[in-house]
Amino acid sequence: MSMPKLLAEGILRTPLTELPPAAGDAELAELAARLDAGARRRLGRSLSIRQVDAGSCNGCELEIHALSNPFYDLERFGLRFVASPRHADVLLVTGPVTLNMREALERTYAATPAPKWVVAAGDCAAGDGLFCGGYACAGGVADVLPVDLHIKGCPPDPTALLKGLLALLADASAKPAR
Amino acid sequence: MTRLADLTTRGRSVRAHRPWPRTVIDAAVWRAATRRLTAGELALLGLWGEPGQVHMALLDEAAGRVAVLSLDCPDGHYPSVSAHHAPAGRLERALCDLTGLKARGAPDPRAWLDHGRWTLRHPLGAPVPAAGAAQPYVFLPAEGESLHQIAVGPVHAGTIEPGHFRFTANGETVVRLEARLGYAHRGLLARMAGADLATAARLAARASGDSTVAYGYAFARAAEAALKVEAPPRAVWLRALMAELERLANHLGDIGAICNDAAFLMMHAHCAVLREAALRANSATFGHRLMMDRIVPGGVTSDLAPDGASVLRALVGTVRERLPVLTALYDDTASLQDRTVGTGVVSTELVRRFAAGGFVGRASGRDFDTRRALRYPPYDRLEFQTPVRTEGDVNARVWIRIDEVSQSLGLVEQILERLPGGPVRRDLPAGSGEGLALVEGFRGDVLAWLRLDRGRVARAWLRDPSWFQWPLVEAAVEGDIVADFPLANKSFNCAYAGSDL
Numbered sequence: 178m179s180m181p182k183l184l185a186e187g188i189l190r191t192p193l194t195e196l197p198p199a200a201g202d203a204e205l206a207e208l209a210a211r212l213d214a215g216a217r218r219r220l221g222r223s224l225s226i227r228q229v230d231a232g233s234c235n236g237c238e239l240e241i242h243a244l245s246n247p248f249y250d251l252e253r254f255g256l257r258f259v260a261s262p263r264h265a266d267v268l269l270v271t272g273p274v275t276l277n278m279r280e281a282l283e284r285t286y287a288a289t290p291a292p293k294w295v296v297a298a299g300d301c302a303a304g305d306g307l308f309c310g311g312y313a314c315a316g317g318v319a320d321v322l323p324v325d326l327h328i329k330g331c332p333p334d335p336t337a338l339l340k341g342l343l344a345l346l347a348d349a350s351a352k353p354a355r
Numbered sequence: 356m357t358r359l360a361d362l363t364t365r366g367r368s369v370r371a372h373r374p375w376p377r378t379v380i381d382a383a384v385w386r387a388a389t390r391r392l393t394a395g396e397l398a399l400l401g402l403w404g405e406p407g408q409v410h411m412a413l414l415d416e417a418a419g420r421v422a423v424l425s426l427d428c429p430d431g432h433y434p435s436v437s438a439h440h441a442p443a444g445r446l447e448r449a450l451c452d453l454t455g456l457k458a459r460g461a462p463d464p465r466a467w468l469d470h471g472r473w474t475l476r477h478p479l480g481a482p483v484p485a486a487g488a489a490q491p492y493v494f495l496p497a498e499g500e501s502l503h504q505i506a507v508g509p510v511h512a513g514t515i516e517p518g519h520f521r522f523t524a525n526g527e528t529v530v531r532l533e534a535r536l537g538y539a540h541r542g543l544l545a546r547m548a549g550a551d552l553a554t555a556a557r558l559a560a561r562a563s564g565d566s567t568v569a570y571g572y573a574f575a576r577a578a579e580a581a582l583k584v585e586a587p588p589r590a591v592w593l594r595a596l597m598a599e600l601e602r603l604a605n606h607l608g609d610i611g612a613i614c615n616d617a618a619f620l621m622m623h624a625h626c627a628v629l630r631e632a633a634l635r636a637n638s639a640t641f642g643h644r645l646m647m648d649r650i651v652p653g654g655v656t657s658d659l660a661p662d663g664a665s666v667l668r669a670l671v672g673t674v675r676e677r678l679p680v681l682t683a684l685y686d687d688t689a690s691l692q693d694r695t696v697g698t699g700v701v702s703t704e705l706v707r708r709f710a711a712g713g714f715v716g717r718a719s720g721r722d723f724d725t726r727r728a729l730r731y732p733p734y735d736r737l738e739f740q741t742p743v744r745t746e747g748d749v750n751a752r753v754w755i756r757i758d759e760v761s762q763s764l765g766l767v768e769q770i771l772e773r774l775p776g777g778p779v780r781r782d783l784p785a786g787s788g789e790g791l792a793l794v795e796g797f798r799g800d801v802l803a804w805l806r807l808d809r810g811r812v813a814r815a816w817l818r819d820p821s822w823f824q825w826p827l828v829e830a831a832v833e834g835d836i837v838a839d840f841p842l843a844n845k846s847f848n849c850a851y852a853g854s855d856l
């Protein structure tokens with residue numbers, strides 16, 4: 178099949194995208210306590226995400242990658258990955274924050290303009306993975322940065338990630354963002 | 356007498372080590388083994404330590420034999436291997452960071468995993484509390500006029516693992532690249548020491564998420580070797596099924612990702628759809644998209660779901676139908692070929708010297724595959740080919756992966772066809788012993804070694820194929836333009852977490 182044929186097929190075929198999952202209740206509750214309505218209005222329905230691997234096994238990254246495939250198609254929700262923390266609203270952090278990565282994570286956070294949110298994805302980032310504690314890890318992300326949302330799982334599957342990130346978009350409350 | 360047997364008979368054999376011999380030898384035999392590595396007669400599989408002793412795993416490729424040599428080092432030193440055989444370099448540096456044992460005469464004394472930030476020094480040796488203040492790291496110098504340096508990482512622009520790359524460039528051209536890793540060091544091996552087998556297996560499954568099956572597989576085989584037991588036949592076949600599914604998903608994802616790094620997004624999108632189909636089939640069949648924690652010492656934790664075989668056959672059908680379309684697209688797109696052909700070349704001589712496994716070795720003419728060379732079951736009863744090319748560029752690595760996808764599809768079908776019945780897991784005795792295993796992950800040979808003491812892990816060591824591939828990335832980009840680095844690097848896709856542990 179030639180490239181034009183493939184392109185035509187892509188136009189004629191029905192889309193592969195899944196119906197959006199409803200934002201998870203637990204995520205909503207966690208966010209309700211944190212998200213600032215004013216900031217939400219300023220951002221519109223759009224958030225830029227900077228992913229930081231703070232010592233993950235890369236299982237979490239694989240599922241974060243999957244968010245961009247045509248099934249989940251993160252960008253249709255106004256969520257997109259950006260290359261620099263200076264362009265980001267959200268830091269999506271994975272891993273048990275190794276001591277070798279701690280400073281790089283802190284500097285990435287410092288380089289992210291306010292208002293900003295931190296999402297800790299995966300059990301390691303949540304502080305209850307197998308690696309937390311010990312001579313080489315700081316613990317969970319919350320031991321290093323203020324965390325607004327935890328998305329659990331080892332790794333969290335794309336639906337769980339999507340639910341969490343949609344909750345970040347959908348919910349609004351009066352508490353100030355950082 | 357083989358080239359290995361003549362070394363292993365010159366010392367005291369450790370009876371509890373299986374299936375291959377481990378021999379405690381003296382410094383003269385250690386040096387003799389090093390000379391054989393230098394001469395290319397043997398390949399280095401691993402180098403690790405524990406308090407008072409260093410171990411070197413060796414492979415006689417032609418004979419398909421493996422052996423471990425151990426050297427006591429009561430004064431904390433052993434003769435450097437890397438002084439004569441460069442592939443040992445980073446392993447010696449990591450060994451020193453973890454155990455405190457020093458390679459006498461080593462050309463590069465810099466720390467590797469220990470950035471000076473841990474709360475302990477020598478966590479696997481005689482641990483001493485550390486201040487946790489970062490140490491400055493001196494990169495290797497490059498001399499010449501109008502050179503400049505570019506520092507990248509450990510946080511990268513894309514969603515990838517943490518590592519630092521230091522380029523020295525002359526205009527656009529890379530004069531030297533040096534990687535600095537260790538950012539993903541979580542202290543995995545220290546966690547394993549003293550753990551029960553179930554916990555240790557979960558740790559092994561998290562060495563590198565994309566190779567969770569391969570690590571679980573290698574660890575389980577090493578534990579079973581140590582305990583002198585075998586997994587039930589059905590489990591043996593299911594493990595290979597999972598290993599092929601893991602290879603399939605990774606290759607599909609990476610073929611697209613490589614094209615993405617050459618700015619050809621369409622290929623990326625199509626490959627991502629196939630990868631997602633594979634992960635969904637894994638989930639439907641084994642209950643986890645990456646099949647994490649499915650392989651454990653004693654067998655596997657989940658049998659095929661009732662409709663698993665038909666789900667997997669449908670997957671094979673889908674990939675078989677789509678793959679030729681995508682390979683034709685890859686092959687027919689001149690602008691893409693322009694980026695991948697002739698970029699990131701590694702010579703046959705270099706992959707041989709480093710004994711680089713997987714598609715990296717096979718794209719540069721090293722015909723090595725543990726599934727064939729060591730013929731662990733059920734691969735001794737399956738038909739498949741190992742594709743080999745000699746160009747050693749990005750394009751060759753892409754083609755090896757495309758060909759391996761086809762081979763894996765065939766293997767999945769054969770396994771489904773011939774899957775024996777019966778239980779999938781057995782109880783394990785709380786025994787003692789030592790075991791070594793090598794299995795073929797999607798990157799190449801994953802090594803697991805352990806010592807069990809009445810059912811608990813006393814010591815363990817895992818070696819990712821990337822240890823012998825990372826240095827080749829550095830060699831491959833020399834003389835290329837800086838802008839080609841992401842593409843070349845992706846075509847290797849070496850593990851960070853898997854090497855850092």
Ligand code: SF4
Nearest residue numbers: 234236299300301331
């Ligand atoms: S949560 Fe699981 S998948 Fe994610 S980094 Fe930790 S071990 Fe890996």
